[in-house]
Amino acid sequence: MTDTSQLHRIESRRLALYGSLLVLPSVFMLSLFAFWPTLATLWASLFSKGTSRRPSSFIGLDNYESLFANPDFWQVVGNNLIYAGVTIPVSIALALGMALWANARIPARAMVRIAYFTPAMLPMVAAANLWLFFYTPDIGVLDRLFGLVGIGGTNWLGQPETALASVIVVTIWKEAGFFMIFYLAALQTIPPDLKEAALIEGAGRWTYFRRILLPLLMPTTLFVMVNAMINSVKLIDHLFILTKGGPNNASKLILYWIWENAFSYFDRPMAAALTVLVLIVLGIVALIQFAVLERRIHYR
Amino acid sequence: MTSPAPFIVLTGITKSWGDSQGVAGIDLTIARGDFVVLLGPSGCGKSTTLRLIAGLETPNTGRVLIDGKDVTALPPAHRGLSMVFQSYALFPHLSVAENIIFGLRVRGLPKAERSERLEKALSLTGLKGYEDRKPSALSGGQRQRVALARAIVAGHPLCLMDEPLSNLDAKLRHEVRQEIRQLQQELGMTVVYVTHDQTEAMGMADRIVLMKNGLIEQQGPPEDLYEQPATAFAASFVGSPPMALLPAGKLPPALSAGLADGLIGVRPEALRLAGAGEAGLPARVTGVEFLGGETLVYLDSAAGALIAKLPGRPAVVRGSDVQITWSASDRHLFEAASGKRISNPAGLSAPAERKTGRMV
Secondary structure, eight states, X not given: OOHHHHHHXXXXXXXXXXXXXXXXXXXXXXXXXXXXXXXXXXXXXXBOOOOSSSOOOBOTTHHHHHHHHOHHHHHHHHHHHHHHHHHHHHHHHHHHHHHHHHHSSOTTHHHHHHHHHHHHHSOHHXXXXXXXXHHOTTTSHHHHHHHHXXXXXXXXXXXXXXXXXXXXXXXXXXXXXXXXXXXHHXXXXXXXXXXXXXHHTTOOHHHIIIIIIHHHHHHHHHHHHHHHHHHHHHOOHHHHHXXXXXXXXXXXXXXXXXXXXXXXXXXXXXXXXXXHHHHHHHHHHHHHIIIIIHHHOOOO | OOOSSEEEEEEEEEEEETTEEEXXXXXXXXXXXXXXXXXXXXXXXXXXXXXXXXXXXXXXXXXXXXXXXXXXXXXXXXXXXXXXXXXXXXXXXXXXHHHXXXXXXXXXXXXXXXXHHHHHHHHHTTOTTOTTOOGGGSOXXXXXXXXXXXXXXXXXXXXXEESTTTTSOHHHHXXXXXXXXXXXXXXXXXXXXXXXXXXXXXXXXXXXXXXXXXXXXXXXXXXXXXXXXXXXXXXXXXSSSOOEEEEGGGSOGGGSTTOSSSEEEEOGGGOEEOOTTOOOEEEXXXXXXXXSSEEEEEEEETTEEEEXXXXXXXXXXXXXXXXXXXXXXXXXXXXXXXXXXOOOTTOOOOOOOOOOSOOO
């Protein structure tokens, strides 16, 4: 072996060492707060619920099996799919609409923007309390309004037919204003020249929106979509105030159920098994979003 | 090449936003096939005038006629024109080809015709081989060409250009200047071109429309503006270095053209060092700039600062005192208060016959 190749080897070994040293802090933090809890959860999900008479024991995938056999599980999953399937597209569409409106030359533009953004500034619990008042049967704002046209006394949160829908409305009301801010910021980075050029080339408002504005907003849309998706799993504060998942599980979402399992029924292993399932699904969806959409999005 | 029928007619156009005046009342006629440059300092209303022709702004009063048709109330798309923006306004997510044919696609042209026109526009602007690139992968000059290609692809008879060269470096600017002019002649387009750069205007225009404070100061072929400036402003704005405007009262009697007050304007190239026994304006040399074929001499005199453009390499040094003079035929007289040109009382011979409709 010649001297030079030996030098090269030392050099590359030194670079590798630098590299590992540089990633070390991140690896440490991620391990402590992400990887380790994930593995611990996975491990915990393989044990039975421990009681004072029967201590916890390793039962393999039994927790998962009983979950899949539990009709409540499928109802909660179904609820969450409807919840996500409605809140994500509707709040994104509303946010875009409001942003376009609040970005236009309208009187009292600052007021409009503040009005749209106010729901996003309220804590979820406060917002839920507000809506609890709106939804109160007979004396709530909603029933008063419906009473004017002769429809009276709906127990919006108390009946299985309307409970989930009522919760969905609150979420959309809360999220649309928040997402609007991102769209508003993105809209302001698009030079007005582009619109004028499109106008001169004969494009109408709709063509400009579809062929120019929407593609240029795609990075924002992806970001908002990922956030909306995370929120559809993560955001359950309002359930504690509004319905507590009821009636008869009609408005129960997965994370709320996880919380119930862990802290009401004290079935930690079951909660862990549910958490693992959620993690797997979210991971897959995030991968699809970034892998598929990333390639089709133009970043400036 | 230039037909006398007016192609664009602006009558009594005003445009203001609240307190800020864009255009204060202009009448303008542009002939078909002309290359017309709107020239002026920033804030003079030249860009507003262009946007009024484009339909991106609506005038407060007055009418816009294009090709005999009143288009004052029509949207830009229905005016049969294209526009090149200062920023180029290329769509960043579309490829070069898609950018160019954007308008054709919007107007629903069949695919075969689209690609035929695209080919032609690409070859005219030298963009062959760049069709699939995104604007972000192009140089400034190439982006400028894409904007040009987009403007010519539809075959509109009128093209508006809003300072299209101001984002290019000096060398490229000179090159593209000639290309735009060539393209305009080849395609027989009418071009209305906005710039604040008087060399650009002089080099490209069939006619220059010089604007100031929302009004037309003077219009005519570049030679007219240079040789017969109608006002002191026109005299100082056109030409580089600018014409020296000297108050007649502060000049020696022999050079003051018999004016008590008023301005005497002399082009830098008309200034020369006075010979022995010749009446001259005493001046001190404050700077010498040797440019090769000529030398710029910066002077300070009792009548103010002035710049002389002397041929070759004159024997003057910084700090030396010289006598500067000019021929009576080279001077321009302006009223002191209004800045208007005073027709020369000495009855000078009219300037030599000028060619109009110059080829470049």
